[in-house]
Every structure is written in C-alpha cells, then in structure tokens.
Amino acid sequence: MKIIGTGSYVPDLSIKNDDLSKIMDTSDEWISSRTGIKKRRISNGENTSDLASKAALQALKNAQIDAKDIDLIIVATTSPDYFVPSTACVVEEKIGAVNAISFDISAACSGFLYAINIAKNFIISNQCNNALIIGAEVLSKLVDWKDRSTCVLFGDGAGAVVVEDSKESGILDITIGSEGEKWKALKCKSCFVENPYVTNEKENEENLKIHMSGKEIFKFAVNTITNGIRNILKDTTYNIEDIKYIVPHQANLRIIEFAAKKLKIDPEKFYINLDQYGNTSGASIPIALDEMNRKGVLKKGDKIILVAFGGGLTWGCSLIEW
Numbered sequence: 349m350k351i352i353g354t355g356s357y358v359p360d361l362s363i364k365n366d367d368l369s370k371i372m373d374t375s376d377e378w379i380s381s382r383t384g385i386k387k388r389r390i391s392n393g394e395n396t397s398d399l400a401s402k403a404a405l406q407a408l409k410n411a412q413i414d415a416k417d418i419d420l421i422i423v424a425t426t427s428p429d430y431f432v433p434s435t436a437c438v439v440e441e442k443i444g445a446v447n448a449i450s451f452d453i454s455a456a457c458s459g460f461l462y463a464i465n466i467a468k469n470f471i472i473s474n475q476c477n478n479a480l481i482i483g484a485e486v487l488s489k490l491v492d493w494k495d496r497s498t499c500v501l502f503g504d505g506a507g508a509v510v511v512e513d514s515k516e517s518g519i520l521d522i523t524i525g526s527e528g529e530k531w532k533a534l535k536c537k538s539c540f541v542e543n544p545y546v547t548n549e550k551e552n553e554e555n556l557k558i559h560m561s562g563k564e565i566f567k568f569a570v571n572t573i574t575n576g577i578r579n580i581l582k583d584t585t586y587n588i589e590d591i592k593y594i595v596p597h598q599a600n601l602r603i604i605e606f607a608a609k610k611l612k613i614d615p616e617k618f619y620i621n622l623d624q625y626g627n628t629s630g631a632s633i634p635i636a637l638d639e640m641n642r643k644g645v646l647k648k649g650d651k652i653i654l655v656a657f658g659g660g661l662t663w664g665c666s667l668i669e670w
C-alpha cells in the first residue's frame with residue numbers, strides 16, 4: 349500500500365499568541381518558550397466535516413482519482429460533528445464518494461496512524477483497493493477557553509491522504525498501541541448520564557471540555573517518540589541516518605527537542621510546522637505531509653518516519669518509503 353495523494357485545509361482565521369493575550373492572562377513569551385507555537389487557525393463556524401471534505405477533495409485531486417472510485421473513507425477525529433452519523437458518512441455525501449464504506453475512529457492525536465493501519469488491513473485482506481484517510485479536528489469547540497494551560501495549545505484543521513494497493517513499497521511498517529491505564533491524563537467528556545430514571549448525575553467538578561495533565565503527557569510523548577523510532581528501525585536494515593525526515597505529531601517543540609536529544613539526532617531531521625498551526629490533533633501529521641508534498645520536499649524513495657502520541661493514551665509509528 350502506498351500514498352498516492354495528499355491534501356489539507358485550515359480555516360482562514362489565524363490567531364497569534366498576542367491575540368490570545370488580549371482575551372486571557374497569557375503572553376507570547378510564555379506560549380512560545382514552552383511550546384514553540386506562534387499561531388493557530390480557528391474555525392469561524394465551519395465544522396469538522398467541512399474541513400475534512402475540503403482536505404479530502406484536495407487529496408483526490410492530487411491523487412488524480414474520482415470520488416466515486418474511493419472504496420473506503422476513514423476519518424480520525426475527536427471532534428465529530430455528530431454522535432450519529434459518523435463524520436466520514438457526512439464527508440462521503442459532501443464529496444460524492446457514493447461507493448465508499450465510511451466510518452470514524454477515535455484515537456485522539458494518534459488517530460491518523462490508527463486509520464492508516466486499519467486501511468492497510470482492509471487492503472491486505474482484499475476488502476478494498478484504495479482508501480481516503482482523513483485527520484480532521486475542530487478542537488476550538490472542545491477546549492475550555494477559561495483554561496489557559498490547554499486552550500493556547502490547540503488549533504483547527506484537516507489533512508488527508510489517498511492510499512492504494514501497490515506492489516511498490518510505501519508503508520514499510522506500522523505499529524500502534526495504547527496505554528488505557530493513563531486515560532485520565534487527557535480527556536473530554538461527551539455528555540452526562542441524564543434520563544427519567546437518573547437524577548443528580550451531573551459531575552459538577554467536570555465540564556464537557558478538554559482536561560489535560562500537561563506534565564504527564566509531556567513525559568509520555570518524549571518516551572513514545574524515542575521508543576517508537578528505535579523500535580521501528582530495530583527490525584529493518586535501516587538506521588537513523590537513512591531516514592530523511594521524521595514527521596512527529598505537532599504538539600510541542602520542546603517535546604521534539606527532548607526526544608531528539610535522547611535519540612542523539614539532529615532536531616533538523618524533524619519536520620516542524622506547529623509554530624503555524626498549534627496542535628491540530630489527528631490532523632497534524634497529514635497536514636505536515638501535505639505541506640511537504642506540495643513544497644516538493646519529499647522525493648521518490650525517501651524514507652520517512654511518522655510518529656504520534658495522544659489521548660487514550662495512544663501512540664503510533666510508521667516507516668514509509670515515499
């Protein structure tokens with residue numbers, strides 16, 4: 349299976365750190381020095397399926413494939429438009445992919461890599477020949493805008509790839525995992541249990557917004573990047589010098605710098621665009637891939653590693669030949 353097209357879409361509204369300091373007690377200095385984030389895109393009303401569909405149409409165009417020829421759509425998102433239907437079904441309708449099987453998956457910031465793994469298994473087992481894989485988030489509707497320690501980190505956006513069955517290399521290896529015992533470190537409750545038979549079930553201490561234990565996630569993220577890269581290379585003939593780029597989940601520059609130090613590699617090997625978009629969760633890796641593809645940074649045969657971590661806690665790592 350290989351990637352044959354990429355696309356992305358971010359909302360027009362760009363909010364700089366200095367803009368945030370006008371609506372909350374924060375500063376460009378605090379945000380930049382602790383995260384590397386300078387600005388983020390925020391939805392001015394578009395929902396997750398809108399962003400996802402726009403990224404998808406770009407990926408289809410780049411892959412030169414008609415929406416009607418897509419067999420499978422997987423949307424990785426933690427911020428769906430609806431409980432029912434899946435965002436993927438809404439995307440299917442919006443782009444006219446009338447022959448696709450469509451569903452969402454929930455693996456937070458690792459969702460895109462989970463979706464790649466699922467698509468690979470669909471293709472290997474001959475259930476489909478190609479897939480449209482989208483990471484899309486409107487996190488601005490889920491962050492607590494009164495919690496300055498989380499809301500400054502996130503942004504809205506969508507990225508997409510088209511993959512198809514291929515004898516050529518492509519996805520050389522992929523591995524995903526979860527550590528459910530740490531689920532409380534990053535959470536966003538969906539709704540309260542309220543019905544005619546249950547009263548006073550509202551957990552007053554918790555709202556329906558994102559809550560995060562920043563330091564715990566930081567540690568998990570550094571270890572995940574480090575172990576993910578070491579382990580994926582272990583079973584191959586490649587070593588780190590053979591890898592042209594590492595495309596990490598774009599959460600925090602300091603996480604990436606710590607991981608680079610532990611791996612004793614040049615931080616320049618990591619492709620970074622989090623300064624522009626903040627943390628777009630499941631969308632961050634496909635947005636970066638599309639940016640690299642459009643800039644012509646990726647050459648045929650380049651080996652790249654994608655590595656992600658996030659709520660769950662979940663992680664994923666993949667070795668790709670472009």
Ligand code: COA
Nearest residue numbers: 374375378382457496497500562563565566599600657658
């Ligand atoms: N602006 C100014 N001050 C802020 C702030 C903000 N936006 N957010 C928090 N603070 C304050 C806190 O109130 C606290 O103040 P206090 O010490 O007076 O109580 C202080 O800054 C905490 O600072 P510090 O201990 O230096 O925080 P940190 O080094 O742990 O950095 C994070 C915080 C969130 C940047 C960091 O933990 C992190 O990036 N974690 C990973 C989060 C992540 O990437 N999550 C997504 C994973 S997919």
